[in-house]
Amino acid sequence: MIWLLPANIVLFAALSLTQPRFFSGLNFQALLSSLAITVAISLGQMVVIASGGMNISLGSIGALGGLASCYAMLHSGLPLFLDFGVGLVVGALCGTFNGFLVGQFGLSAFIVTLGSSGMFTAIALGLTEVQPLEGLPGSFIRIGVGNLGGVPILFVFVACSVILVAGFMRYTGFGRQVLALGGNAGASQLVGIRRRRVLMGVHLLSGVLAAWAGILTMAQLGQGQPDIGSDWLLGSFAAPIIGGTLFAGGYLSVAGTCLGAGLLTLVSSGVVFVRLNAEWVLVLQGLVVVCAAVLERARLARSLRAGRLHTYLRMGRTGRKPGRDLVRT
Amino acid sequence: MTTSVGTENVVSLAGIYKRYPGVVALADVSLDVKPGEVHGLVGENGAGKSTLIKIIGGVEKADSGLYYIAGRPSHIESPRDARAMGISVLHQERSFIPTFTIGENVLLDEILSSRGMSWFRRKAIHTRAEEYLRLLELDLDPAGPVTALSAAQLQLIEIARALSVEARLLVLDEPTASIALQEASSLLRVVRGLRDRQVAVLYVSHKLEEIFEICDQVSVLRDGHVVARSAVRETSRADLIRLMVGREHVAESLPLRTGTTEETALEVRDLRRSGRKESASFKLRRGEILGWYGLVGAGRTELAHTIIGADMPSGGQIFLFGRPVRIRSVAQALRKYRLGYVSEDRQTGGLFLMHSVSKNVSAATWRSVRRRVGLIDISRERSRAEECRRQLAIRTPTVAQLVSSLSGGNKQKVSLGKWLVADPEILIIDEPTVGIDVRTKYEVHNLIVNLANQGVSIIVISSDLVEIIRLVDRILVFRGGAIIGEHVNTKDYNAMSQTVMADILGRASGPLEEASDLEHRLLAVSTEADRPDVG
Numbered sequence: 001m002i003w004l005l006p007a008n009i010v011l012f013a014a015l016s017l018t019q020p021r022f023f024s025g026l027n028f029q030a031l032l033s034s035l036a037i038t039v040a041i042s043l044g045q046m047v048v049i050a051s052g053g054m055n056i057s058l059g060s061i062g063a064l065g066g067l068a069s070c071y072a073m074l075h076s077g078l079p080l081f082l083d084f085g086v087g088l089v090v091g092a093l094c095g096t097f098n099g100f101l102v103g104q105f106g107l108s109a110f111i112v113t114l115g116s117s118g119m120f121t122a123i124a125l126g127l128t129e130v131q132p133l134e135g136l137p138g139s140f141i142r143i144g145v146g147n148l149g150g151v152p153i154l155f156v157f158v159a160c161s162v163i164l165v166a167g168f169m170r171y172t173g174f175g176r177q178v179l180a181l182g183g184n185a186g187a188s189q190l191v192g193i194r195r196r197r198v199l200m201g202v203h204l205l206s207g208v209l210a211a212w213a214g215i216l217t218m219a220q221l222g223q224g225q226p227d228i229g230s231d232w233l234l235g236s237f238a239a240p241i242i243g244g245t246l247f248a249g250g251y252l253s254v255a256g257t258c259l260g261a262g263l264l265t266l267v268s269s270g271v272v273f274v275r276l277n278a279e280w281v282l283v284l285q286g287l288v289v290v291c292a293a294v295l296e297r298a299r300l301a302r303s304l305r306a307g308r309l310h311t312y313l314r315m316g317r318t319g320r321k322p323g324r325d326l327v328r329t
Numbered sequence: 330m331t332t333s334v335g336t337e338n339v340v341s342l343a344g345i346y347k348r349y350p351g352v353v354a355l356a357d358v359s360l361d362v363k364p365g366e367v368h369g370l371v372g373e374n375g376a377g378k379s380t381l382i383k384i385i386g387g388v389e390k391a392d393s394g395l396y397y398i399a400g401r402p403s404h405i406e407s408p409r410d411a412r413a414m415g416i417s418v419l420h421q422e423r424s425f426i427p428t429f430t431i432g433e434n435v436l437l438d439e440i441l442s443s444r445g446m447s448w449f450r451r452k453a454i455h456t457r458a459e460e461y462l463r464l465l466e467l468d469l470d471p472a473g474p475v476t477a478l479s480a481a482q483l484q485l486i487e488i489a490r491a492l493s494v495e496a497r498l499l500v501l502d503e504p505t506a507s508i509a510l511q512e513a514s515s516l517l518r519v520v521r522g523l524r525d526r527q528v529a530v531l532y533v534s535h536k537l538e539e540i541f542e543i544c545d546q547v548s549v550l551r552d553g554h555v556v557a558r559s560a561v562r563e564t565s566r567a568d569l570i571r572l573m574v575g576r577e578h579v580a581e582s583l584p585l586r587t588g589t590t591e592e593t594a595l596e597v598r599d600l601r602r603s604g605r606k607e608s609a610s611f612k613l614r615r616g617e618i619l620g621w622y623g624l625v626g627a628g629r630t631e632l633a634h635t636i637i638g639a640d641m642p643s644g645g646q647i648f649l650f651g652r653p654v655r656i657r658s659v660a661q662a663l664r665k666y667r668l669g670y671v672s673e674d675r676q677t678g679g680l681f682l683m684h685s686v687s688k689n690v691s692a693a694t695w696r697s698v699r700r701r702v703g704l705i706d707i708s709r710e711r712s713r714a715e716e717c718r719r720q721l722a723i724r725t726p727t728v729a730q731l732v733s734s735l736s737g738g739n740k741q742k743v744s745l746g747k748w749l750v751a752d753p754e755i756l757i758i759d760e761p762t763v764g765i766d767v768r769t770k771y772e773v774h775n776l777i778v779n780l781a782n783q784g785v786s787i788i789v790i791s792s793d794l795v796e797i798i799r800l801v802d803r804i805l806v807f808r809g810g811a812i813i814g815e816h817v818n819t820k821d822y823n824a825m826s827q828t829v830m831a832d833i834l835g836r837a838s839g840p841l842e843e844a845s846d847l848e849h850r851l852l853a854v855s856t857e858a859d860r861p862d863v864g
Contacts (some may be wrong), residue, residue, distance in 0.1 A: 171450065173443030176433070180426045186423030190388060192408030193441045250428035306458055 004243065004259040004294070019273045021191040030154050031269055033144075036158035037217055038261040039239045041232050042239035043154045043165050044209030046257050049240055050169070050180040051202045052249030053109030058210045058236050060120035060230020065211020066089035067124055070224035073140055080139055093206020094120055095105060096200060103199035124226045133224030144219030154216055161212060168205075178202050180248025223227040234285060235264055242292040263288060337400050339364050339498045339529040340385065340416070345394035345552075347380055354380040356553045362498060365527040367520060369561065370539040371822070373573050373738075373768060374549030378533050381550070382502050385531070386418035387411035399497075409442055413837060414503055416422055417496035421488055421503045421533075421737070425475055432458030432471030435489045461489040466515040480506040480673070488516060492523075499523060500531045506763055512860045517543050535765070536567050549573055570767055585820055586802055590615045593651065594786035595636075595668075595755050600634050600645035602628075607811040608645055613755065613788060618781045620797040620818070621790045622829055623807030630673060631810070633757045637662045637670045649755070669753035673760045673790075680744050682733035686725055686779060687714030689732050690746050715747040722772055738765035745773065749780070756780065757788040762796060774800050798825045806832040 016023040041058065055061075069087030072078060077084070094116070101112045146153045169175035172275045177198045180188045189195060210229075217228045241247055242263060243256025267288060268281040340363045345354040355377045362368045372378050387531070396403055398414050405411045410843055411418065417438070425434045435439060440449065455471035462469055465485050469475035469478075475486065488504055499518075502761040505513045517564040520530055520543055532544055541561060548558040549572040557572045595613040609632050613619050621629045634640040636647060638656035647654055649666055662668040681689055691710045714728040721742040725735055732743055741762075748756060759775065762770040777800060781787050791797050797804055798820060806814035806829055814832035819825055 171448055173440060173447040173449060176440045176443075176449060179428060180437070183426035183428040184424065186422070187426060188441060190408065190422060190424045190443050191437055192387070192412060192422050194409070246428070250426065 004256060004263065004272065008259055008262045011270065015266065020271055022269075025150065025155040027269075029147055029150070031154040031265060033152045033220060034269070035261055035265045036092050036152065037157040037220065038235050038239060038265055039162060039211065040158045040209070040213035040216055041236045042257050042261055043161065044206045044213060045236035046240040046245055046252050046254070047165065047169065047178065047202055047209070048109065048206045049237075049245055049247060050182050050249055051178045051183060051199065053102060053199070053202070054113065054237075055095075055098065055113065055203065055206045055210070056110065056113040056233065057094070057117035057120055058113075058206065059205050059208040059232035060117045060124060061091050061094040062214030062217065062229040062232060063124040063226055064094060064120050064214070065207075065219040066228060067212030067224050067226060068077065069131065069215045070136055070209075073137055074133060074135065080137065083140075084215055087215045088208050091207040091209075091211025091214070092204050093207070095204040095210070098207070099200035099203030099300060103196035103201060109203075115126060119231075128224070128226040130226060131258060132226065136218075136223065140219055141222045144216070144222060154220060157216060161209070163252060165209070167252070169252060171180055174198070174201055179250055179252070182246075182251075182252070234282065234289070235261070238264055238285060238289040238292075239290050241296075244296070260292075299324075335606065337364070338362060338397065339399060340531075341395075341397040341400070342381075342385070343395040343397075345381070345384060345391045345396070347377075347384065347389065347391050349639070353553050355384075355391070355565060356554050358550070358553070360555065362529045362531055364497065364529050365524050366474035366546060367524050367530045367532055367544045369544035369547035369830055370531060370550065371535070371537070371540060371547060371569060371573060376550040376573070377553040378550055379502060382418060382420070382500055382531075382533065385411070385498075385500060386416060386420070388418075394858075410437060412442060412494055412496075415495075415497040416636070417491050417494035417498070418500040419491040419502055419504055421506070423483060423487065425483060425486065427476050429475060430455070430471065431462075431469055431473050431475050431478070431486060434475050434486055435461050435471065436478075436491055436493055438494050444581035458489070458493070459545065460547060461488075461493050464492060464519055465489055465512075481512060484508050485512055485516075492519065496528065497529065498529045500533075502533045504532075505534060505536060509689065510719075513539065535568055535767075540841050577845045582820060583774065583799055586618070586778070586781070597636065597647040597652075598646045598648070600632070600635060600642050600647065602631055602810075603641060603643040605643075605810055607809070609812050610645075611812060611815075613786050616781050616784045617671075618777060618787045618789060618801045619804065620801030620804045621788060621807060622792070622804055623795045624792065624833065627812035629807050632807075633670055633759060633788070633790060637668060637757065640668075651731065661789045663751060663753070667752070667754040669751055670750040671748050671756070671758045671761070675689070680732050680740060680747075683731065685729045685731055686718065686723065686743055687711050687728040689743050690714040690717050690728070690750055692747055694696060713750055714746075717750055720749070720777060721746050722765055741765055742769070742773070745776070752783065755786045755788075757790065759790045760792065762791075762793070763791060770796070792824055794829060795822070797829075798822050808833060 012013040021027065041062070044058050045055055051057075064235050065087040069083050072083035073080065073084040076083065078086075098109070098113050098116055101107050101116075104108050143153050143157070148156060169178065178191055178201075181193060181195060181198050185195070213232075214228060218224050221228070239260035240252065240257045242260030243253050243258070245252040245257060267284045271278070271280045271284060340360070340362045342358060342360045345355050346356040349480050358381060359376070360368075360381070370378055370381070370627075380389065384391050387408045387410050390406070396405065398416070403414060405414065408418070409838050426437065429437070435458035436454050440454070443449075451472070458471040462471060465488060467482070467485055467489065475483070479487065479594070479626050484504070484506070487507060488501070491501065492497060495680070504516060508516075517539065520532070523530060532540070534540055544561045544756060546558065547569065549556050550567060551573060563637075592615040593612050594615040594617075598610050599608040600610070601608040605628075607628070608747075611619075623629055635642045636656070638658045638661060643779070648658065649668070656662045656665060656666060656668070658668065662670070684692075711728060717723070718728055720727065723742045723746065725739060726802070729862065732740060735743065745758070745761070758777070761773050765773070775788055776797070777789065778845070789797070789801055798818060801818050804814075804818050804825070806816070806817045807811050814829070816825065816828055842845060
C-alpha cells in the first residue's frame with residue numbers, strides 16, 4: 001500500500017493547517033489513544049483474515065472479555081495483571097469455541113462467528129443487565145487515560161502487542177502455518193498441515209486479541225460498558241484490508257494495518273474537527289474502504305494479468321539471478 | 330532402528346483395496362520397493378496410480394490391505410505420519426503457497442510440520458533452500474517470489490521440496506510433466522545420486538523413455554490391478570504400452586494429410602509482445618494443423634496469449650482471412666472472430682471443478698443454449714454435452730457428474746470439449762496431451778485431425794516432439810521468444826527430429842559431432858529413447 005503513508009501525511013497536514021486546535025499535544029494524545037484502540041481491534045481480525053477466514057464475533061468477544069476483567073477487578077481481589085488474565089482467558093475460550101466449530105466441522109468462519117456473535121453479545125448483556133460496571137480501580141483507569149512522557153499508556157500497550165503479533169506471525173511455525181493455510185488450503189493439506197489445530201489456534205489468538213482490545217477500551221472509558229464491541233466490525237476489517245492484507249488469506253501486513261487504522265482515525269477525528277455530524281464518520285470511513293478496495297482491485301488485476309501476484313504483494317522482483325538463464329532455449 | 334538387511338523392502342504393500350463411490354480404484358494391489366531401487370510405476374490415467382500414491386503418502390487411507398514400512402506394519406493416518414516414517418511425496422497436483430517465497434516453498438514441509446512455537450528466520454530458510462535448488466541446478470534466488478516462476482520452474486521447486494525431506498522413500502508422481510529435457514536430465518541425475526545413497530524411489534511417469542533411463546523395476550497398473558512387474562532390462566516399450574492399454578498397440582503413425590487449402594486463415598506480421606524485442610510472423614492456412622515446437626519457456630504460450638487478446642501486443646498486425654483485426658479480449662476473440670484457445674493449465678485454469686460436465690461444456694457458449702427470455706435451456710445443454718462426451722469418449726457415468734471426480738485425462742477432454750462446442754474457425758491448443766495416457770492421447774490426436782479435416786485451422790503447441798511429428802502438417806520451431814525454423818512435416822520421425830533438434834541446438838543442420846556432452850545427451854534422449862516403439 002504505497003499510497004497509504006502519503007495519504008496519512010496529507011490528511012494529517014491538511015487538518016493541522018486548517019484546524020488550529022488540531023495541532024496540539026492534547027489532541028495528539030487523543031489521536032494516539034484512539035489509534036491504539038483501532039489497531040488493537042484490527043489485529044484480532046487481521047490474523048483470521050490471513051488464515052482465509054474472518055471473525056464477526058470480534059466485538060462481542062471484546063465486550064465479554066473486557067467485562068470479565070472488570071468483574072475480576074471488582075470482585076476477585078487479585079492483582080490487576082491477573083484480572084487482565086481472566087479477560088484474556090475468556091477471550092481465548094470464546095475464540096476456541098469458534099475455532100473448534102470452524103476446524104472440526106469445516107463450517108464457514110462467517111456462519112460460525114455470526115452465530116457466536118449473537119450468543120456472546122447476549123451473554124454480555126444478560127450478565128450485566130445492560131448496566132455498565134462502575135467503580136473500577138484507579139490503577140486500571142490510569143492505563144486508559146494516563147500517559148508516559150506525553151505518550152498515552154494505551155499506545156505503549158498496543159505498540160507492544162503489535163510487535164508481538166508481527167513477530168509471532170513472521171517468525172514462528174504457527175504463523176507460517178496460518179499464512180500457508182490461507183495462501184493455499186489444498187496444498188497445505190497435501191503437505192500435511194494440521195488444519196484443525198491451526199484454525200483453532202488462529203481463532204484462539206483472535207479471541208485473545210479481541211479481549212485485549214475490549215479491556216483497553218474499557219480502561220479508556222473508565223467503565224465496563226457491555227456494548228463496546230457493537231461498532232467494531234467496519235474498522236476491524238477496514239484497517240487490515242486498506243493495509244494490504246489479502247482478504248482471500250495468505251498474506252498480511254502489520255505495518256499496513258497500522259497505517260490503515262491511522263487513516264481511519266484521522267478521518268473520524270477530522271469529522272469532529274470540522275463539526276460534521278457524527279454519522280459522517282461512518283460514511284467517510286466506509287468510503288475510504290470502498291475506494292481502497294477499488295484501487296487495490298485494479299492493481300491486483302494488473303498484477304494477475306501479468307501473472308505476477310508478487311508485484312502486488314511487493315515481494316520483490318523475479319526470482320532469477322542475473323547471469324544464467326534457467327532454461328537455455 | 331532395526332538393523333535392515335540390504336534387500337529388505339523400504340515399503341511393502343499387500344492386498345490394498347480402495348473403493349470410491351461407484352468405482353474400485355485399487356483392487357488387490359501389492360508393491361515392494363527396496364532400498365537403492367528406482368521403481369517405475371506406469372499405467373493409463375485412471376489406472377489408480379495417484380490413488381496408490383495418496384495411500385503411500387498418507388493422504389488417503391486404504392479400505393483394506395497391509396502396509397509395511399521397513400518390514401513393520403505401519404498405520405499412517407496423515408502426510409505428517411508418512412513423512413515422519415521417511416516417506417516424501419511429490420504429488421501430481423501443484424501445491425505451492427503463492428504468498429511464500431521460493432525458499433519457503435522449498436522447505437514447506439518443514440515449516441508446516443514444525444511445532445507451533447518453533448522459531449523461523451527467513452534468511453536461514455533461504456540459505457538451506459538454496460542447497461536444494463543447487464542440487465537441481467536451479468539458479469533461483471530463494472528470497473524471490475514463487476509467482477514469478479514458469480510452470481516448469483514451479484515443478485522443479487516442488488521437486489526440490491520433495492528432496493528437502495531426507496527420506497528413505499521418495500515418491501515422484503509425474504515429476505517431469507511440464508519440464509523440458511535439460512531440466513529433466515538434472516532431475517534424473519539427482520535420482521541416480523539418491524539411488525546410490527540407498528534411498529528408494531517410486532517413479533511415476535507417462536514418459537516411458539524416462540522409465541527406461543532410470544528405473545530398475547517397473548510395475549504396470551491397469552484398472553486398479555497390478556498387471557505386471559518386472560525388471561526394466563527385461564521389458565520393452567512395446568511390452569509396457571501393451572500392458573498399460575491391455576491390447577496390442579494400434580498403428581503409431583498418422584497419414585500425411587493432403588488437401589490443405591491455400592487460403593490463409595490467420596496471418597501474423599511482426600507481432601511483438603510488450604517488453605520483448607523479438608517479433609513473430611507466420612501464416613496458418615485454412616484446415617491446416619500447425620505445430621509450435623520448442624522447449625518450455627520458448628515463448629509459444631506467450632505468443633498465443635498475445636494473439637487471442639489475453640495480452641496486448643506492442644506492435645505488429647494480425648489478419649484473419651485477409652482482413653486486419655485488432656483483438657482486445659479473449660471473449661471478443663471467441664465471439665467475434667471464432668478464435669479459441671485451449672489453455673495449458675487445464676486442471677485449474679480451464680475448468681470449473683465444482684460444476685458438472687455439462688455445465689463446463691457450455692461454459693464458453695452459454696449464449697447458444699439460451700432461450701429467448703435469457704434462461705438456459707437445460708435439456709439442450711445436456712444434449713450438447715452428451716454429444717461432446719460421445720465424440721471425445723469422455724469416461725463418465727453421466728454428464729451430470731462433477732468434473733472434480735473425473736480422472737486427469739478426462740478432465741482434459743472436457744476442457745477441450747468446451748471449446749469444440751463453441752465451433753471455432755481457428756483453434757490454438759496448448760499442450761493438448763500433457764500428462765495423459767497413450768490411449769487418450771491418440772484419441773485427442775484423432776480428434777484434432779478430424780477437426781482440421783472439417784476445415785478448422787489448428788495450432789498445436791507442444792513440447793513433445795513425438796506428438797508434433799505425429800500430428801502436424803508444418804512445424805514452427807521456437808527459441809528464446811522467436812520463431813527460428815519452419816519445416817514441412819514429412820512425418821518421418823528420424824529425419825524430422827534431427828532437423829528440429831538442430832534448430833533448437835542452434836545449428837542450421839548437419840553433423841552432431843561438435844555437440845557438447847550435454848547436447849549429445851539431449852539429442853540421445855529425444856531422438857532415440859523418444860522414438861516410438863524402439864523395443
